[in-house]
Amino acid sequence: MRLTTMWFWNAVTDAVSVVLMTWRSLRDKIWAPGSTIPEPCYVLDLVLKIVFGNNKLKILEFLFEHFFSYGLFRYENKVYVIDTKCCQTVIHKSDKGGEKYLSNSPLGGSFLGSQNKSPETRRSIAAIFRKSNMEEKGLLMIKDIQKMIKIISKSRKINVNEITLKLALDIVGHVLIDLDLEALDGKQDEILECMTTILHKAYALGEIAYDSEDFVRANEVFDKLTTNILEDALSSEEARPSVNLPHLLHTSCGFDEAKDNLKLFLMAGSETxxxxxxxxxxVLASRPDIQMELQTEADEFVEILRRAPGSIPPKLDSAMKEVLRVYPIAPFISRRTDSDLQLGAVHVPAGSDLRIFTWGIHRSSFMWEDSKDFKPDRFLNLQSSTNNQSYSWIPFGTGSRICIGQHMAWVELRLALTFLLHHFTFFTIPETAELQFCVDWEHAVVHPDKDVILGVKTRSP
Known part of the structure; x- marks a missing residue:
């Protein structure tokens, strides 16, 4: 029955594609470039919603390919920019647009939600997030990773989302706040529950409304717990104010804004x-051949990373970049035009909401060979694609507002995955759902729509 259904929808999709290709060729002959921003007509929009349902990400991905020759398209009052040269223009000539969507978010008071606060706050804490500093903090990360490995070794299956969220929160505590939050010991379950309620249930899945009792309570509790963490960090005798995130935030913008920005680092620092x-x-559990190859490399690098956490296992590094190409965690970059903007042949009026559509760019058949396939060696010999200025691979954004925590994320991911692959083999079990995604459109984050549950077996390398 399932195969019949899949065949039916594949046939429908193919038929729609043929019709649209024919219509596209006619449209190209009669559409006047520069006259307006192209957008799907009512019939096309209706067909896409019948085929893809409420999966807006798949609709946008289809429209990306459909309107690729124009470099941009409009959908639901947002302009999606898909040409890399146009992306560069948008980055340099438009303003940050995310704050418009964060009115209900606990991050609305952070520099993510306020354009005016962003430059000075970012400058005050930039030194903490330098690549060299994050690599020096790698040994702190390894201690937390080893604690996680002890927990995993007691089980035959794990909820990967749950255990890695706890790991990430502990790493944020040790690396940024100089506190042991003990999330892996079960001491931060309340704050983790608040994050899950706000980011997943409300924003990504839409299961609860922003004015619901659960959302309001989660916001209030998260605010209270963040206040406690900030007070503990500021009063800690072990903290070094000159290199301590809470102290730098407090000096830069006062207690209340420091608390709002600390919420950002607790959430975003864990979410990535x-x-x-x-x-x-x-992905690796579904491809045991690739997992085995990366395990061999992990066995060679695990001791090297203990001595030099900044070392890079090349095959793992390429595989990580490929995962973030096929499944970019940040699906778009928000910008807003204060004045008229010319993007290629198209005139974009002032006040337009722009989205550089990272998800489509990373997965485009026009930009990547076998674009939907996971090819972990792709980046081994493709150094140009790791250059953000090419705008064809931008998982952490680009320009002056590139993700401030990108170096922390890379070191953390590299270390965690190397040690995990050294100690364990992961495999799919009946509880392992197919990899599907939901989108938090306000915070621009893609999540697996269900927790990833995997079988785990301890290795003896």
Missing amino acids: TAATIPVVLH
Whole structure:
């Protein structure tokens, strides 16, 4: 029955594609470039919703390919920019747009939600997030990773999302806040529950409304717990104010804004790891041949990383980049035009909401060979694609507002995955769902729509 259904929808999709290709060729002959931003007509939009249902990400991916020759398209009052040269223009000539969507978010008071606060706050803490500093903090990360490995070794199956969220929160505590939050010991379950309620249930899955009792309570509890963490960090005798994130935030913008920005680092600093590692391990569990190859490399590098956490296992590094190409955790970059903007042949009026559509760019058949396939060696000999200025691979954004925590994320992911693959083999079990995604459109984050549950077997390398 399932195969019949899949065949039916594949046939429908193919038929729609043929019709649209024919219509596209006619449209190209009569559409006047520069006159307006192209967008799907009512019939096309209706067909796409019949085929893809409420999966907006798949609809946008289809429209990306459909409108690729124009470099951009409009959908639901948002302009999606898909040409890499146009992306560069948008980055340099438009303003940050994310704050418009964060009115209900606990991150609305952070520099993510306020354009005016962003430059000075970012400058005050930039030194903490330098690549060299994050690599020096790698030994702290390894201690937390080893604690996680002890927990995993007691089980035959694990909820990867759950365990990696705890790991990520402990790493944020040790690396950024100089506190042992003991999330892996079960001491931060309340704050983790708040994060899950806010980011997943409300924003990504839409299971609860922003004015619901559960959302309001989660927001209030998260605010209270963040206040406690900030007070503990500021009063800690072991903290070094000159290199301590809470102290620098407090000096830069005062207690209340420091608390709002600390919420950002607690959430975003945990979210990248907890969204990426489950996807990587799911992919490797489905491809045991690739997992075995990366395990061999992990066995060679695990001691090297203990001595030099900044070392890079090349095959793992390429595989991580490929996962973030096929499944970019940040699916778009928001910008807003204060004045008229010319993107290629198209005039974009002032006040337009722009989205550089990373998900489509990373998965485009026009930009990548076998674009939907996971090819872990792709980046071994493709150094140009790791250059953000090419705008064809931008998992952490680009330009002056590139993700401030990208170096922390890379070191953390590299270390965690190397040690996990050294100690364990992961495999799919009946509880392992197919990899499907939901999107938090306000915070621009993609999540697996269900927790990744995997079987685990201890290795003896």
